[in-house]
Amino acid sequence: MLKNRNCIIRLSRYKNALYRLNALGFVRVFSDNLADAAGVTASAVRKDFSLFGISGNKKAGYQIEELLEKLNSILGKDKVQKVIVAGCGNLASALIKYKGFEKEGIKIVAGFDIDPAKHNRSNNVPVLPLEELKGFVRNQGIKIGIIAVPEAAAGQVAETMFKNGIKGIVNFAPIRLKAPEDCVVNYVNLEHELENLVYFVNALSKTKKKI
Amino acid sequence: MLKNRNCIIRLSRYKNALYRLNALGFVRVFSDNLADAAGVTASAVRKDFSLFGISGNKKAGYQIEELLEKLNSILGKDKVQKVIVAGCGNLASALIKYKGFEKEGIKIVAGFDIDPAKHNRSNNVPVLPLEELKGFVRNQGIKIGIIAVPEAAAGQVAETMFKNGIKGIVNFAPIRLKAPEDCVVNYVNLEHELENLVYFVNALSKTKKKI
DNA sequence: TAGATTGTTAATCGATTAACAATC
């Protein structure tokens, strides 16, 4: 019953592709249009939809608007998601300033840092002392956190987050985190992405074959 | 013969874990120590090593230093990797300022942007006009690029990169890119990571079961 | 109707895990 990560990531891709198709004036799509637009196979599209009980019309495909509503509902886009960031270095600043989250209903409501020089309560998105994370998360009922602190601090911060009600973390620190059973951690490791690329670029240049 | 992405990502994880173990004074590891440290199974560790012809000693495990050398060689860490960034917004600035890449042999050598206000040739990492990307990549023989431009510009930029010798791209723009057969694109979509988290947090809170 | 597309089942593919013989 619980779907796998890739499947849900594909739903996000469908959603984005549908917005683009919609903007181009399309009203309906067939599974193979959407497959092209999202970079997957038509089989995968129909399988994923079937998994969530989304049905179209044989011969008439899917209504884009209706489809978007269903995907948005599955992905929890019907309400604004409040998110906090721990560690207010360059990366966190970029995330806080990024305009793209807003239109997707993702709102970074506060940052936390140990460095007093970074604190600023009057900001649009306030930067608060790390000790206040606990109370803030509890009071506001925050469920999602981003970890952008150095490796050495990540474990502690994660523990504090989980203890106070955070259920999901996007972790940019290059270290595995211990998470309670009912919580999720998604890892983003930019260094590993680049390292990975280097490997495959070298491998492909050696083999001269397609993947 | 060509290994899969997850396998190579695990090699990066082993490498990082080994550095930590090394720093703690360990000289040897067994597959199950390393598995714990990297967050995988002992079977996976031995399987991965076997895939690359890395062997240890029955009963004595693996020499950490020797292992690190081999992993670093596989991952292309024996030489500095020069990387460029297209789009010098907040995210790119954060990447350029990030200190962690250097010790891993990853060097961002230039940024490119269409906005003249961002240009700066005298910076440690210069920010140049986007039109100069082509010549720069060719002259310097750059193989790896990062795309941090808006969605609408990403396709064009990728095409320019590939045409001029870039073989691998980390793409932060929320759109699929067309890539030549002998090139690779790794996608990082922060919005989808958060969206994904929201889905699983909601799903887990409904089921109250472990994954 | 003929043609095209969905929805679902079955087949395939590949990655992960388990198991265990070899051996230090």
Added chain:
DNA sequence: TAGATTGTTAATCGATTAACAATC
């Protein structure tokens, strides 16, 4: 030797793809 660990093969697991009957 007895015990523990590797290296590899086989089994399992799950995700993706293909195929096709149902049907608009």
